[in-house]
Amino acid sequence: ILEKQKINFLIDDGQRYHFKLKLFKWNPYILYYKGNIDLLNNKILWIVWPRQASPYWQKVLENLFGYLDGLSLCTISGMAIWIDRLAHNLSIQHSIPTIAVLGWWILYHQKQTARYMMDKIIDNWWLILSEFKLDFEPTKYSFPQRNKIIAWLSDMLFLPEARIKSWSLITADFAIEMNKKVYWTPNWVFDDISAWINEYINKWKITPINDIKKFVENNFWKSLNSSNDTPIEMSEDELKIFKSISKIWESSIDDIINDTSFDFPQVMINISNLEISWFIYEISPWIYKIS
Numbered sequence: 001i002l003e004k005q006k007i008n009f010l011i012d013d014g015q016r017y018h019f020k021l022k023l024f025k026w027n028p029y030i031l032y033y034k035g036n037i038d039l040l041n042n043k044i045l046w047i048v049w050p051r052q053a054s055p056y057w058q059k060v061l062e063n064l065f066g067y068l069d070g071l072s073l074c075t076i077s078g079m080a081i082w083i084d085r086l087a088h089n090l091s092i093q094h095s096i097p098t099i100a101v102l103g104w105w106i107l108y109h110q111k112q113t114a115r116y117m118m119d120k121i122i123d124n125w126w127l128i129l130s131e132f133k134l135d136f137e138p139t140k141y142s143f144p145q146r147n148k149i150i151a152w153l154s155d156m157l158f159l160p161e162a163r164i165k166s167w168s169l170i171t172a173d174f175a176i177e178m179n180k181k182v183y184w185t186p187n188w189v190f191d192d193i194s195a196w197i198n199e200y201i202n203k204w205k206i207t208p209i210n211d212i213k214k215f216v217e218n219n220f221w222k223s224l225n226s227s228n229d230t231p232i233e234m235s236e237d238e239l240k241i242f243k244s245i246s247k248i249w250e251s252s253i254d255d256i257i258n259d260t261s262f263d264f265p266q267v268m269i270n271i272s273n274l275e276i277s278w279f280i281y282e283i284s285p286w287i288y289k290i291s
Contacts, residue, residue, distance in 0.1 A: 001134065002032075005034075005107060006034060007032055007033070007034055007106055007107075008032070008033055008034070008037070009030055009031060009032045009033065010030070010031045010033070010037070011029065011030050012027060012028070012029045012030070016037070017031075018037070018040050018153075019283060019284050020040060020152055020153050021149075021152055021153075026148065027152070028131040028149065030131065031129060031130070031131050031149075032106045032129070032130050032131070032132075033106075033127060033128060033129045033130075034106060034122055034127070034128045035121065035122055035125060035126050035127035035128055036097075036125050036126060036127055037127065039074050039097050039099055039126060039127045040099075040127070040153055041281060041283060041289060042072065042073060042074045042097065043072070043073045043074070043155050043219075043220065043278055044073070044074045044075070044076050044099065044153055044154045044155050045073055045074070045075050045076070045154065045155070045156060045158060045219075045220075046075075046076050046077065046150055046151070046154035046156065046157045046158065046175070046180075047061070047075055047076075047077050047087040047157075047158050048077070048078075048157060048158070048159045048171050048172070057160050057185075058086065060160055060185050060212070061086065061087065061090065061160075062090065063212055064158070064212050064216070065090040065091070065093075065094050065096070066094075067212060067213050067216040068094060068096055068216060068220070069094050069095075069096075071096075071216065071220040071221065072220065072221055072278070073096065073097075073220045074096070074097045074098060074099055074126075074127075075087055075088070075091045075096060075097075075098045075099070076098070076099040076100075076101060076150055076153060076154050077098070077099075077100065077101075077150070078100070078101055078102070078103065078143070078146055078147065078150060079100040079101070079102055079114055079117070079118070079128075080103075080143070085114065085117060088100060088117055088121065089117065092117070092120050092121070092124070095124075097124070097126045097127075098121060098126055098127075099126065099127045099128075099129065099153070100117075100118065100121055100127070100128045100129070101129045101130070101146050101149050101150045101153070102128065102129065102130040102132070102146065103130075103132070103138045103142040103143045103145070103146035104130065104132055104136055104137055104138040104142065105130060105132050105133065105134055105135055105136040105137070106128060106129075106130040106132075108135075108136070108137055108138070129149065130146075131145070131146075131149060144170050144171075144174075147170065147171045147174055148174055150171075151171070151174040151175050151177075151178050151180060152178065154175070154180060155180065155181075156180055156181040156182070156183060156219065157171070157172060157175040157180055157181070157182045157183065158183050158184075158209075159171070159172050159182055159183070159184055159206070160184050160185045160187065172206070181207060182206040182207065183206065183207050183208070183209050183215065184206050184207070184208060184209065185208070185209045185212070186208065186210065220278075221277065221278050221279070234274075234277075234279070235270070235273075237262070237266065237270045238270045238273055238274055238279075240260050240262075241256055241260060241262070241267065241270050241271065241274065242274060242279055242280065242290070244256050244259040244260050245280055245288050245289065245290055246290050247259070250283060250287050250288065250289045251287070251288050251289070252286055252287050252288075253267060253268075253271075253286045256271075256288075271288065
């Protein structure tokens with residue numbers, strides 16, 4: 001079935017098991033996927049919304065996506081009804097790679113209304129993930145389990161609103177536990193739909209977004225594909241290392257030293273600067289790749 005449906009899988013301790021999944025003790029033993037698994041190497045924005053989101057927050061999301069065009073990032077969400085699918089759909093509309101993490105067997109939605117959206121994700125060579133076995137259908141327990149995987153893989157969470165006892169509460173707690181940054185946007189203090197957000201504001205667990213454009217500029221960078229030039233905010237040494245890494249699929253510290261003739265401290269200082277700017281990332285200890 002996997003071969004016929006072009007479904008691949010990662011196994012814990014296998015060569016391709018992604019390093020982000022190894023950071024936590026409850027990582028899944030097996031993870032099924034369709035599409036481009038290398039998207040996990042990108043900077044990933046997790047978007048979560050309750051099922052009964054207000055029209056105001058839908059407008060916030062549309063405004064956010066208006067600033068994401070041409071930037072190097074992926075969105076990630078859970079393919080659940082309403083906002084999850086809105087996040088995936090806006091990603092498709094704006095040609096932003098999106099990752100869908102499912103709370104069911106990877107082919108379960110072949111008989112559901114989400115089939116079109118999942119087909120669009122695969123047609124764009126993006127990514128669908130699931131840890132659930134053949135013919136597994138969603139339960140109320142599989143969604144929190146799915147959200148743990150999303151929390152492992154994402155770099156930050158955007159959660160504008162949530163009621164008390166909302167599923168979003170569990171979601172955000174996963175992200176906070178894993179030291180991921182959680183963001184929210186200003187909301188009406190008297191509205192029940194903002195009750196959980198207001199509680200977490202008081203605990204200083206989440207970070208406000210008062211200017212969506214500045215939030216995007218501070219967290220994401222221009223896609224290298226949007227210009228024929230190399231990034232302009234690099235020193236000569238950083239640029240030399242960047243070009244060295246880009247010559248091959250992945251580069252070790254020794255590869256970079258041999259190619260650039262820089263000494264070890266010089267390489268490490270410049271690699272740190274490139275990582276901070278998200279031009280490169282470390283895929284495993286001492287191994288680097290272009291973002």
